Every structure is written in structure tokens, then in C-alpha cells.
Amino acid sequence: MKIIPLWLHKLSSPPAFYRFAGRLRPWLFGSALLLGAVGLYGGLVLAPPDYQQGDAYRIIFIHVPCAWMSLFGYGCMAVAALIALVWRIKLAEVIAMECAPVGAAFTFITLVTGSLWGKPMWGTWWTWDARLTSELVLLFLYFGVIGLFNAIEDRRRAARAASLLALVGIVNLPIVHYSVVWWNTLHQGSTVNLFGKSHISGAMLWPLLLMALATHLYFFASVLNRARVGLLAVEGGKDWARNLIAESANA
Amino acid sequence: MSEPSSNPAPLLRVHALAFARNDEAVFGPLDFALDRGETLLVEGDNGSGKTTLLRVLAGLLPPSTGEIRCDGQAISRDAIAGRMVFLGHHPGMKSDLSPCENLAFLSGLYGTREGVSVDAALAQVDLSIYAHTPLRLLSAGQKKRAALARLTLLPGELWLLDEPYANLDRHGIELVNALISMHGARGGATLLTSHGAVRFADPNARHVRLELAA
Amino acid sequence: MATIAPARTETARAPGASAAARAFLRRELLLAWRRRNDALFPVLYAIIVAALFPFALGPEPQLLARISGGVLLVTVLLAMLPTLESMFRGDLEDGSLEQMLLAPQPLALLALARIVGYWLTTTLPLIVVAPLLALLLHLPLDVLPVLLSALLLATPLLALLGAVLAALTAGTRRSAILLALMLLPLAVPVVIFAAGAVAAAQSGLPHSAPLLWLAAALVLALVLAPLACAAALRIAIES
Numbered sequence: 001m002k003i004i005p006l007w008l009h010k011l012s013s014p015p016a017f018y019r020f021a022g023r024l025r026p027w028l029f030g031s032a033l034l035l036g037a038v039g040l041y042g043g044l045v046l047a048p049p050d051y052q053q054g055d056a057y058r059i060i061f062i063h064v065p066c067a068w069m070s071l072f073g074y075g076c077m078a079v080a081a082l083i084a085l086v087w088r089i090k091l092a093e094v095i096a097m098e099c100a101p102v103g104a105a106f107t108f109i110t111l112v113t114g115s116l117w118g119k120p121m122w123g124t125w126w127t128w129d130a131r132l133t134s135e136l137v138l139l140f141l142y143f144g145v146i147g148l149f150n151a152i153e154d155r156r157r158a159a160r161a162a163s164l165l166a167l168v169g170i171v172n173l174p175i176v177h178y179s180v181v182w183w184n185t186l187h188q189g190s191t192v193n194l195f196g197k198s199h200i201s202g203a204m205l206w207p208l209l210l211m212a213l214a215t216h217l218y219f220f221a222s223v224l225n226r227a228r229v230g231l232l233a234v235e236g237g238k239d240w241a242r243n244l245i246a247e248s249a250n251a
Numbered sequence: 252m253s254e255p256s257s258n259p260a261p262l263l264r265v266h267a268l269a270f271a272r273n274d275e276a277v278f279g280p281l282d283f284a285l286d287r288g289e290t291l292l293v294e295g296d297n298g299s300g301k302t303t304l305l306r307v308l309a310g311l312l313p314p315s316t317g318e319i320r321c322d323g324q325a326i327s328r329d330a331i332a333g334r335m336v337f338l339g340h341h342p343g344m345k346s347d348l349s350p351c352e353n354l355a356f357l358s359g360l361y362g363t364r365e366g367v368s369v370d371a372a373l374a375q376v377d378l379s380i381y382a383h384t385p386l387r388l389l390s391a392g393q394k395k396r397a398a399l400a401r402l403t404l405l406p407g408e409l410w411l412l413d414e415p416y417a418n419l420d421r422h423g424i425e426l427v428n429a430l431i432s433m434h435g436a437r438g439g440a441t442l443l444t445s446h447g448a449v450r451f452a453d454p455n456a457r458h459v460r461l462e463l464a465a
Numbered sequence: 466m467a468t469i470a471p472a473r474t475e476t477a478r479a480p481g482a483s484a485a486a487r488a489f490l491r492r493e494l495l496l497a498w499r500r501r502n503d504a505l506f507p508v509l510y511a512i513i514v515a516a517l518f519p520f521a522l523g524p525e526p527q528l529l530a531r532i533s534g535g536v537l538l539v540t541v542l543l544a545m546l547p548t549l550e551s552m553f554r555g556d557l558e559d560g561s562l563e564q565m566l567l568a569p570q571p572l573a574l575l576a577l578a579r580i581v582g583y584w585l586t587t588t589l590p591l592i593v594v595a596p597l598l599a600l601l602l603h604l605p606l607d608v609l610p611v612l613l614s615a616l617l618l619a620t621p622l623l624a625l626l627g628a629v630l631a632a633l634t635a636g637t638r639r640s641a642i643l644l645a646l647m648l649l650p651l652a653v654p655v656v657i658f659a660a661g662a663v664a665a666a667q668s669g670l671p672h673s674a675p676l677l678w679l680a681a682a683l684v685l686a687l688v689l690a691p692l693a694c695a696a697a698l699r700i701a702i703e704s
Contacts, residue, residue, distance in 0.1 A: 164700065311702050341560025343564040347500060361569065
């Protein structure tokens with residue numbers, strides 16, 4: 001059982017991680033692309049149209065996995081942020097900060113696709129529905145983390161400050177969701193429930209799950225890819241980074 | 252740089268201490284010890300990392316490598332807090348408050364040395380007549396004297412003084428030297444930085460020339 | 466061993482934590498008194514913002530009465546923003562923050578004293594002037610107690626949250642917008658419950674639940690925010 005912590009410890013050294021992430025990258029991107037293509041084909045072509053929404057529902061094959069990823073990304077960022085703050089591990093700081101833009105992108109896609117879906121469904125681009133509102137607040141949480149990270153000059157201090165903000169945000173997130181739901185009932189907003197108790201048929205489910213898997217893989221691929229660059233930026237003065245840059249210049 | 256004194260656990264012991272900012276070495280690795288009654292003068296040019304060293308010793312910055320021991324124990328915030336008086340570049344005082352009010356506040360956080368009052372501390376630095384003047388109306392040298400008054404007032408064996416001579420005239424420099432000698436005589440230790448332009452009077456003080464690490 | 470003994474007694478002479486917090490609060494109040502004109506600016510700002518709404522929306526009392534609760538809460542929040550931003554900036558610039566961090570006192574407690582001082586000197590005047598603004602915006606008089614209790618619960622909560630963010634941004638330039646961006650998601654539940662209580666009271670619905678939620682959140686923040694603020698200050702000083 002001691003092998004796993006040892007392996008993790010080795011991996012947390014920047015050059016080892018750089019090589020590991022570099023080897024993993026093509027597989028992750030490749031499988032994400034493949035699964036995404038199959039999932040989209042299944043969702044957009046094979047799955048039957050919805051008896052109520054027609055073809056408009058097909059946006060869920062993008063919208064729903066992205067919505068899951070927006071939360072999953074925040075969770076990943078918070079875990080990395082906690083590790084970064086408690087153990088001051090440079091790699092965790094970099095990963096936490098690279099989770100933020102990827103998660104923010106998924107959140108943004110969720111909002112845009114939700115808005116596109118809202119037009120045929122509710123007849124309006126935007127409605128202060130509890131889910132959409134929470135998602136908007138989530139986007140601002142991401143923006144706050146990214147903004148704070150960029151506002152502080154010292155990279156490591158910036159990462160730690162933004163990590164602390166990410167942790168404050170994760171405490172805040174359930175409170176936001178609860179308060180928004182309460183606010184929605186108070187103001188009697190739109191009561192259209194997108195998923196409600198409707199049952200999803202198998203022909204719609206498997207493409208959705210494939211898409212979810214594909215977005216997860218893409219998320220990891222993207223974060224690892226960004227973390228490699230982030231590590232190079234932070235470790236630019238170290239020997240391994242210099243050697244690497246010299247090698248790539250020669251090649 | 253210098254051998255530890257005969258006491259098995261000196262007040263401050265620094266081993267292989269180094270600090271790097273964004274992987275660029277600021278100072279170190281450094282080894283030195285500072286015992287009670289001793290004065291250590293850290294010299295170096297501007298930008299050689301003197302201030303950073305002091306901030307690391309004070310616990311404001313985490314060292315990149317190495318360790319700091321206080322009385323033989325690995326340093327922690329609780330171990331050093333209250334045993335140390337830190338004087339940075341900034342006075343650490345509010346410009347809208349008078350020296351008297353500022354010192355009263357500091358003693359509210361740190362406590363006071365036995366038998367010393369705020370008035371006595373201000374008299375020691377020749378600032379009695381400005382005791383109730385807001386700090387922002389005082390000259391740079393007078394502000395520095397107000398900041399120095401905390402050395403007399405607050406308890407703490409270890410003084411960390413960053414450029415204590417800055418902004419001071421000849422009398423002020425003598426005052427700093429007198430304060431340090433007095434502190435050493437009662438068993439306190441002082442670590443101070445200077446860019447070397449000021450002649451330090453105490454013949455017993457040890458000097459450390461801080462070299463900028465490559 | 467004999468040499469260590471005086472060190473122990475010197476440490477023991479450090480004042481107790483509550484005495485230190487009192488000293489801190491006394492300094493905050495003294496400072497606020499020296500700069501008492503500064504306390505007027507948030508109040509003036511709030512009056513200006515609140516007075517703009519009737520010009521923008523028209524002076525019909527029914528319309529103003531319906532929106533007044535929410536407008537007042539947002540106004541108070543906006544008036545707090547610029548003062549929050551500079552909460553720790555002065556302390557960082559004049560070295561007071563170093564002295565605060567190095568004191569033999571729990572930093573979280575000192576941070577809490579700072580926040581209490583901020584609330585008493587900056588936010589309380591806003592709450593005092595709130596009934597006047599409510600009058601301008603035709604808030605029904607019987608809702609006023611609910612508005613004031615919502616403000617009394619919401620403003621300390623915002624001050625606690627804002628202090629954490631102010632500590633995080635203390636060392637950055639042009640942090641006003643950044644602070645607003647960071648505060649918005651944290652302020653959403655506070656605004657929802659505080660304005661919700663006023664709205665519920667106005668439409669004759671029970672309004673105690675949102676106020677109790679605010680009170681619960683305040684208790685939680687009173688425990689957690691000073692700790693987070695202390696951690697943020699330690700990061701801020703590492704520059």
C-alpha cells in the first residue's frame with residue numbers, strides 16, 4: 001500500500017509531472033474526442049426526438065455534461081486549493097489555478113446553451129431560474145478566482161490567495177443554491193422544470209453518459225496540458241525547465 | 252560564518268537558511284547563531300536580501316530551505332511571538348495617532364517591559380514634547396524615533412531591526428547604539444541590518460556580510 | 466536553565482487576548498474619531514444612490530414602495546464596497562500589519578476586532594440613515610423594523626465576508642473592481658435573504674425565516690471569517 005503514496009510523492013515533483021502529463025496527454029485528448037464524437041452521433045442522430053420538445057431537447061447532450069463539469073471543475077479546484085494551502089505543494093497550486101479557466105469555460109458554455117434552450121422552451125433568452133442563476137453565480141466565483149490570481153504579481157502568493165478564495169467559494173456554493181431556490185419560490189418565477197420527473201429513455205441516456213465521460217476526459221486533458229505550461233512558467237529558472245527549453249530549441 | 256557560543260542552545264540558531272522568490276535565490280544558504288548579549292550586524296548592498304532575511308527570521312516569510320531554531324527548538328509562530336521586537340522599514344504606527352497613543356496600542360498587544368511607561372520610553376528617545384502630536388506632523392527622523400521608542404517599551408529579548416539608522420542624524424545614530432548596548436547588557440540580542448554607510452560603535456558586535464546568492 | 470527563565474516571564478507578561486482585542490478596538494475607534502469626516506462619505510454616497518432611483522423610475526409612491534426594500538439593501542452594499550477595499554490597505558502600507566501579525570496574540574481575534582471596529586464606524590452610520598432613505602422611497606412604515614433588523618444582520622455578515630476579500634486584495638493595485646467581482650457571489654445569499662425578509666413583510670407573509678437564516682449565517686461567519694481573514698493576511702504580508 002505504500003507504493004501509491006510514494007508514486008504520488010514522486011509525481012508531485014515538477015519534472016516528473018511534466019513528463020507524466022506529456023505522456024498522458026494524447027491518450028486523454030484522443031479518447032475524449034472519440035467518445036465525444038460517438039456520443040454526439042448517438043445524441044444528435046440516433047436518439048429519437050422528444051415527444052414534447054421535438055429536436056430542441058438535443059442541446060442537453062452539450063448542456064448537461066457541461067453543467068456537471070462546471071461543478072466538477074470547481075470541486076477539483078477546491079481540492080487542489082486545499083492541498084496547496086495545507087501542504088504548500090507547488091504542483092497543487094498550479095493545478096488549482098489551471099482548473100479555474102477550464103471550469104469557467106464549461107460554466108460559460110452551460111449558460112449559453114441554457115439560454116439557447118430557453119428560447120424555444122420558455123420563449124425568452126434568459127430566465128431567473130434557480131439552476132441558471134446558481135450557474136451564473138458560479139461563473140462569477142470562477143471569475144473572482146481568476147481575477148485575484150492575475151492581480152497579484154508573485155505567482156505563488158497569487159496562487160495561494162486565489163486558493164483561499166476558492167475554498168471560501170465552496171463553502172458559499174451550497175448556500176447560494178439554497179438561497180436562490182428559496183428566492184425563486186418567493187418570487188414565483190418560472191416553474192418550468194426541465195428535468196422534473198420525466199423519464200429519460202435508454203436511447204437518450206447512453207449518448208448523454210458518453211458525453212459526460214468525454215467532457216471529464218477533456219477536462220483532465222486540458223487541465224494537465226495547462227498545468228504543464230503553468231509549471232514551466234513557475235519553474236522557468238530551474239535546470240530541468242532550462243534543459244527542456246534548450247532541447248526543444250535544438251529539435 | 253561564526254561558531255555557536257558555549258551555550259548549547261543559543262537564542263537564535265540559523266542553519267542552511269535560504270530564501271528564493273519565484274525560484275530566484277534572494278539570499279543564502281546562511282548559517283549563524285546569535286546568543287544573549289550579542290549583536291549581529293548584517294551588512295550588504297541594496298537588494299542583497301537583508302530585509303528579506305529579517306522578514307524570514309521574524310516569521311513573516313516562510314524560508315525556502317533550512318531551519319531557524321529559537322532556544323534549540325524549531326521555530327513556530329507561537330514560540331517566537333512576544334520574544335521578539337521587529338522594526339521594519341515602515342514605522343508600524345498610525346499617522347493620525349500621536350506617538351503616545353501608538354505606543355499605548357502596541358503595549359496593549361505586546362505588553363510592557365517591567366517598570367517602563369510610555370512616557371519613559373518617549374523620554375528615552377527625546378520625543379517627550381511631541382508625545383501628543385499626531386505622527387503625520389512629525390519629521391521623518393522624529394517618526395523613526397517614535398518607532399524606536401517601542402524597543403524600550405516592549406518586552407522581547409530578540410530585536411530585529413531593519414535599517415535602524417535610516418533617516419537619523421548623528422544624535423539619533425548614537426541613540427540607536429546606546430539602546431542596543433543597553434539591550435545587550437541586560438542579556439538581550441540584536442540583529443540589525445545596515446547598508447554599511449554607518450559606523451557601528453559597539454566593538455563586540457559581530458558582522459555578517461550578506462552575499463547575494465548566484 | 467537560568468537564562469531561559471527571564472524569557473518565560475517576559476512571554477507571560479503579554480496581555481491576555483481579550484485585553485489585546487480591546488486595545489485594538491480602542492485604536493480603531495480613536496482612528497475613526499480622528500478621521501470622522503471620512504465616515505460621512507459612505508452615508509452621502511448612499512443618499513445619492515437612493516435619491517437617483519425616483520429620478521430614474523418616476524415618483525409614483527406605489528412603484529417606489531414596492532422596490533424600496535431591495536433598493537436600500539443594494540445601496541447599503543454599494544456604499545460599503547469602497548470602504549471595504551481599503552480595510553487593510555493602510556495597515557499594510559504603514560507596517561501596522563506586520564506588528565499585528567507578530568504580536569503574541571491570536572491573529573483571528575485581532576482581525577475580528579478590526580471587523581467589529583469597521584462595522585461600528587462605517588456601517589452603523591449607514592443603518593442610522595436608512596430610515597431617512599426608507600422615507601424618501603416610500604417604504605411602508607410598518608416594514609421599517611424588518612428592514613432595520615435585516616440590515617443589522619446583513620451588514621455585519623457583509624463586513625465579515627468583505628474583510629476576508631479585502632485581506633486577499635490588500636497588496637494589489639486597482640482592487641476596487643476585483644473586490645466587487647469577488648464579493649458579488651458571496652453577497653448573493655445575503656441580499657436574497659435580507660431583501661426577501663423585507664419583501665415578505667411587505668406582502669404580509671411571515672418574514673422570520675429569512676431573518677433567522679441570516680442570523681445563522683452570521684454566527685457561522687463570525688466563527689469562520691476571522692480565521693479565513695487571518696490566513697489571507699498571512700498570505701498578503703508575504704510580499
